[in-house]
Amino acid sequence: MTALLQIHEPGETPEPHAEERGIAIGIDLGTTNSVVAVVDGEQPEVLRDAHGDGLIPSVVALMQDGVIVGREAQDLRAKHPDRVVSSIKRLMGRGVHDVKALAGVLPYKIAASGDSVGMVRLEVAGRSVTPIEISAEILKAVKARAEQSLGQDVIKAVVTVPAYFDDAARSATKDAAKLAGLDVLRLVNEPTAAALAYGLDSGAEGVYAIYDLGGGTFDISLLRLQKGVFQVLATGGDSALGGDDFDHVLAERAIATSGLENLNEAGAAALLLAARAAKEQLTQQDRVKLTAEIGGKKIDVTISRREFEALIDSLVQRTVRACRQVLDDARITPKEIQGVVLVGGSTRVPLVRRRVEEFFGRAPLADIDPDEVVAVGAALQAKALTRGSDTLLLDVIPLSLGIETMGGIVEKVIDRNTPIPVAKAQDFTTYQDGQTGMLIHVVQGERETVDACRSLGRFELLGIPPMVAGAARIQVTFAVDADGLLTVSAMEKTTGIRAEIAVKPSYGLTDAEMADMLRDSLVHAREDMEQRLLIEARVEAERVLLALDAALAADGALLSEEERAAIDSAIAKLRQAIRGEERDLINAAVDGLDHATHAFAQRRMDRAVAQALKGHSLDEIEASMATDPAPGGGRTGRPGAAD
């Protein structure tokens, strides 16, 4: 089968190597704050700054003399509002078209563009930048923090994304990580990570609710857990509701009581900062002073917890309504929920906890810091991926994938909640005599019309051999990998003639753009590339040697002494090449060994065939050959033999 087209090239990311025993970190790339955690020994640990702070505000300042991320960037906001970007996560994988709907709500300037399609760009400090580049800056800061506290280079990471993130947003996140020099082992859903942090993967069965109230967003997800399988049953929430809104109501109260008027941008920012501090204190105290100095005027307002709760109750009730809606959608009653996990800094607010407890009729799980729990889960998964684990995350695709058919109607190709990885092939044909091209439009979403779904990409099949209408058989394969990322490939079945395909990713980076950005950021210098290829060649050569060792241990008796000597000498040559630094020599020695073992392989196959034909059953042959355990604990997994 010739794959003619790929929207995402698998395998173009830097390969993790068996040799690189480097540590893997878990990253919660949040809208408001980002957190990094790692499992170095047995226990997960959040990596903190010198003040013991685990949160890195997801704020980026593009200053004249460089990029600043985190608290410092936040502090620059009042002075340089045009250089500071926050809440960039909201724009990941978004197109110009989507953002028009959000205009006025977003805390940044969208770059004017003649194009009505394509990825949205921001105008910051007179530069036009993509959300991917801004996110990459946050990830670089996260990576730097990890490297500093671990005292070693960090390349591998598990990064979390909201469960409802579509393909465009997921691949934008992955691209950002790549730009930051991180190799993403896996994208994990945030609610799934939170469940992992609470150890729900071992033993827990049933439906769990993950209630995540952050700075600017509210997410509620229902997870079904059974036998180590995590399934996102339903997600919902409010993408414009969070702790920031609590800050706003407090600030408004302060304005009302102190008679402030005509706040400018800097004044408003300062007041909001003070409101946020007061809000966070109210979590511990019954009464706080909200103090600030704005435009020479001193503000000093005392607010009690009771007043605060009265101010925010309707906002909290909105989250409860969203919970009810999601339960309804999933046809589940609050009583059927096995447990509730609290995520997000705003779930520290006592009123939020009370309301959640009232609605679900049970005390929520909250012993892990709610703003760190997602990173902790990501770190546990990073450990599982690099050091092995017994639990298995079988994720599902969160939103259906489909293609546009006549009249703008969507034909579903892969339904939501299908376990991933998954691949489905669909046949298409031409509808006109002599037709040589065909446009395929891939969308994601649950609605029936193309307009109501996300457009992921349009691609054109070109070079279809001219035939009568309906004669061509074009098989298009949609494959979704374990990260939930889509690859599309196509071939013409009747002729096998290679068609050309033009891919126009709607909201992603093209390969060329990615290459340019990588060059700019110098993540992959030339030497790095050479080094990587050398390591790869060594790993492959070691694999060949190990496999041959196993074969010789099992079937060495099939060889004469001279034959064995010839193979041994080829092995020695390869061993020597591996110790050297020449990739070409290693590859040549592998070829040499392959040649030297050709007859041996042939004889092994011949014997097996002869034995099978003599009437021995395959099981007998296997039993006779499996007496020597394979090196590295090789397993024989035979369907029917294992349960």
Place this chain on the structure above:
Amino acid sequence: MPTQADDTRAARAGFVSCWSCKGPVAAQALFCHTCGAIQPPTQLDHFRRLGLEPAFDVDLDVAEKRYLGFQRAIHPDRFASKPAKERAFAEAQAVALNQAYETLKDPLRRAAYLLKLNGIEASVSRDETVRDPELLMEAMEAREALMEATSLEKVEKLQAKAGADAIAILADLSKAFASDDLKAANRLATRLKYLRKYLDETRARRIALEQAEGTA
């Protein structure tokens, strides 16, 4: 490298050549018994992939146990730090396993697949209109009854009846397959498909009524 002819001979004997150590390995093996390397998936039907005999009656507990057991062994997460080739094989195996289990665990899909294995493109797998006049009649009457049912109690009754009908069809399907009556099986599968759609409609109707009563 074994030649094409050798490959065919080996395949007929039930095994293929291991990509890593070049030795013989059983066609349905997940791993090579000699060198331990993960193998790419071979052409197997969904039943055999899970170690089951092709039949409508499937022990779903056994199927699930095998599915999870095999996933545990070959899921791409287990190969995250392995070379690209092995990760690709793991992914392909996981895709094949998911497809097999998703098909078998649902009786309707299982029936359609079994019909396909027997050379019958089941009418359930196409979205064409039914030609069975009896079924058409039945479906229309059921829908009418649902439209006329205005109380929660009546809707619940219809739902219970449809549920019982669906269970009865499953038993009939099993009998039809057991006696190799594929024509009957095909018809029953189509009926089951329509019944399911109808069950969804009754459920939606019930929820709507419940909500109406709740707010009243």
